[in-house]
Amino acid sequence: MAGTRRHTLRDIAATLNLSVNTVSRALSGKDGIGEKTRALVRAEAERVGYVPNSVARSLVLGSAMTFGLVITNPSNPFYAQLISSIELRARNHGYSLLLMVTGESEEYETRAVESLLRSSVSGSIAVPVQASADPWRRLGTVGVPTVLLNRDLPDLGYRFVGTDNELGGYRATAHAISRGARSIVVLEEDLPITTIADRIAGFRRAMAEAGLSVPRGSIMRVPTRRHEQAALPWQPQQAYQVARRMLRRARLPDAVVVGNDYFALGLYRALEECGLKVPDDMMVIGFGDYPFSAFLSPPLTTVRLPAEEVGDIAVDLLLEEIAGGRSARPLKQLIAPTLVERESTNRTTFARTLV
Amino acid sequence: MAGTRRHTLRDIAATLNLSVNTVSRALSGKDGIGEKTRALVRAEAERVGYVPNSVARSLVLGSAMTFGLVITNPSNPFYAQLISSIELRARNHGYSLLLMVTGESEEYETRAVESLLRSSVSGSIAVPVQASADPWRRLGTVGVPTVLLNRDLPDLGYRFVGTDNELGGYRATAHAISRGARSIVVLEEDLPITTIADRIAGFRRAMAEAGLSVPRGSIMRVPTRRHEQAALPWQPQQAYQVARRMLRRARLPDAVVVGNDYFALGLYRALEECGLKVPDDMMVIGFGDYPFSAFLSPPLTTVRLPAEEVGDIAVDLLLEEIAGGRSARPLKQLIAPTLVERESTNRTTFARTLV
DNA sequence: ATGAAAGCGCTAACAA
């Protein structure tokens, strides 16, 4: 890979007997320049294959036309989609994406923010680990606009966009109840984040509204993958083990609401091994509507998160924050998830619940 | 988000009555500086919360301690994992990641390369669209080290790491044959890339070695998602439709080898609707070993791609290329995928094949 | 051990 030195404005200026400044303005499309000169400069730039040095540009402008995107785990299908949609929209507005993966590690989150600061990013979009608000507070202090995604840190007063998890939990639960469930168990990852707490709150609200009790053991925790080196894809295996434990109980629930569709896979397996049928013996409601969920057997009823919409809004919020104007839209946006009803809650007989 | 101006070397130099140079060396750990001075500078830097400006640093050094990572689609679980492992390893070597998503678009690939050039990345890792080698050739011409991932462009002579897809296709097919299959169909995305062509070549080799014929219609194509705006998650739906078409044939194959595990989902659905059982009526072999594949019913036999290993090697190859030394390892590396045998090929009766 | 000076490639203010 040979290293032909790159051409600079100065090179072009020299061969054309112009000043660097003139060349700069000709190329950047500013006015105050003769049309013939501009054409000349453009032709020469074209000829030598001029590529602007955006590092130099960033240095003088103090900002790099780059967004930092800080994500916990790209193998989460929701975040994978988010990456795509954010990259696309950022690109369409002329921004590049500096991607950092925290893997739920507070330590790396701190280093990621440090890295963003060094890089003079124009702004950042982040899913915080939610162990501490400090790193993100720091960004704000030095004036880097930041939009929080999916997990808020309310103390900071930053713009935020996320899923309404409370509503999601509520809808999932209410749906199960409407299909005849009276005893419901929740399977959630054992991670201290608001998204999970909110879903559980929604679950409790739905149960309360229906006058149903929530006995101890209704909320089961799947061991977390936090603190693993690389961000690994989710392991339905761990949900499977928790599900097996649950199925040893004397009284089984009518329905299980899981925190993500991967957990539903483990639950399906456990149920199958115990000879229990979904939905007749037990209903299952997922969360996420991952690409595989509609194709499970039976197809999984699940709460769909509008990843694309969330991503687009995140970028828009960030652009507004950068522009500095008051925004038309609210600073905090909770997007309502929608319930996708499929066979896993389409009970034909009410055998067990009618006992 | 207030904008307290960032402290610079000059600020520290001023308050300490030192030269910028001295401060720079004190902080960068170079020698030729008194221990007391160094301690003093460090303390002051700490006190004011000094953050180095890596844009300035990049400008003078001509390189940005950043890798460009150009990927077709983060919603492909294989690439999602790749992003994680590459980010981790790059970070451990002090590099940041500039992420670009092509969505299989040649046009955006070209713009992505342009963007990498502007940004003075230290190097890049790319899954090329394989429509043209030109963009990537350009990177090499101006001296940006580039490692190709998963899809090679042999003309360029760049370092490359990928899966041995031919071997993967071979192993999948040979396995089906060993389980009694004599008539096999392949379902692949309709995309003109070497990975797919290689898998099909492997399929043909296995069939030939077994003395089995490959009649017309053995290779079925699933409509591609190329040219969609955002990179969408794969739609098993399209594979389902192709599978339905196949199942209308007079003579059904004993086994179907699919190009990725998402396609297996669509196939499972189609088979179920037709009342056909996996594996007894038809065996299914996937590709990718996605996180859900072990939890399908029946669990899917599939070819596992070593995503983490491929990602790590990609970074190592790039680091070697940047260092400029001859590498111990070969410039082109094909990683052998492994077959994960599960129930979808565990045939208990040979009813149909023994007719 | 420390300082002074130059320059990376660009943009922005001000002159001409």
Add this chain to the structure above:
DNA sequence: TTGTTAGCGCTTTCAT
């Protein structure tokens, strides 16, 4: 319309 000057924050000679 074009040129001159200065400077973004840092690293790297070369002096001292």
